[in-house]
Amino acid sequence: MSQTKGYAAMTAKAPFTPYVFERREPQEHDIAIDIKYCGICHSDIHQSRGEWSDYLEESIFPMVPGHEIAGVVAAAGSKVRKFKVGDRVGVGCFVDSCRTCVECKRGLEQYCTVHTVWTYNARDKEGKPTYGGYSSKIVVDENYVLRMPDNLPLDACAPLLCAGITLYSPLKHWQAGPGKKVAIVGLGGLGHMGVKIGHALGAEVTVLSQSLKKQDDGKRMGANHFYATSEPEIFTKLKGYFDLIINTVSANMDWNQYLNLLKVDGSMVIVGIPERQTLIGAFSLVTGRRSLAGSSIGGIQETQEMLDFCGKHRVACDIEVIPIQKVNEAYERVLKSDVRYRFVIDMASLKSQ
Ligand code: NAP
């Protein structure tokens, strides 16, 4: 066992404080990673504040969140073949799965029907709690570790491990590309990656944001159009316009209004996971043979494909790097939609703890 420094919420909604815990010794297929950077995902906020407790089997405290982990291999077990000491690697939202079910076999470990081991707020195969990336190091089986693009800065790539893959996967699955009109609802951590990746895939991208405050940024990231949803006339103007809408909003909202913006046979994919349930009117769907779908991150193979795609197209995240001591303030700013566009914790700041 090795002692690991981190930051934890000791109970739901408690502010983060320094916390020391144990990681397992690397086994023969494990890699020990020195964590250099970890992004702050809105899911960290939902979970550390107990906002998903109605949907999860349990919320485990103390909770060390963080599933946008970028670091360097510090040690490798005797049977590790894919990585060596010094490699730049990443860990996303899960660190293991059953490996034998139909979904695991087809590379959809995030939909494992037996047991996806989430990176934090979960239990490993031995029933021990998992702790995430707001910490100095992590030990993970090599099959659940990703190789980071070597031509892009490590800090700006950390959020690809969740925000990047969460948008890449549905954009690919619903075939965003040339000739397709795609809307991204919400320009936060996920949304800004949707704009960049959607643009790199060749789709026409429109941002639907609460205001026009982020318009210049959105256009710089590759958006063709940018509208403020506070202006009701856009819902008339854009009626029936989009092939695909990806909704990244973290708060409850009226999804029916957005379904009406889809063409016949269009799809709205929900990736934002608000605390409460949403009412859907049948008319919003049946009048245009529309689909409402959901999507969760991506499997290991697809996440590696996304990282390689981002390296090739030089797509990285827009980040604000902070010391870990500022994590509580950062959460408040994310809640105000005041993040440009992902906070990334510099783990060197833990040393001064
Ligand atoms: P974020 O950075 O806070 O971005 C969310 C954006 O939603 C905000 O920037 C804001 O964009 C918009 N928004 C916030 N409150 C709103 C409101 N009341 N009405 C309308 N729009 C609002 O969060 P994130 O990290 O991107 O995560 C977004 C959601 O996705 C969270 O619920 C998170 O848990 C979930 N998530 C899901 C997956 C998955 O696999 N499905 C993966 C990661 C995260 P504007 O300022 O542009 O309006």
Ligand code: ZN
């Ligand atoms: Zn996330």
Ligand code: ZN
């Ligand atoms: Zn499985």
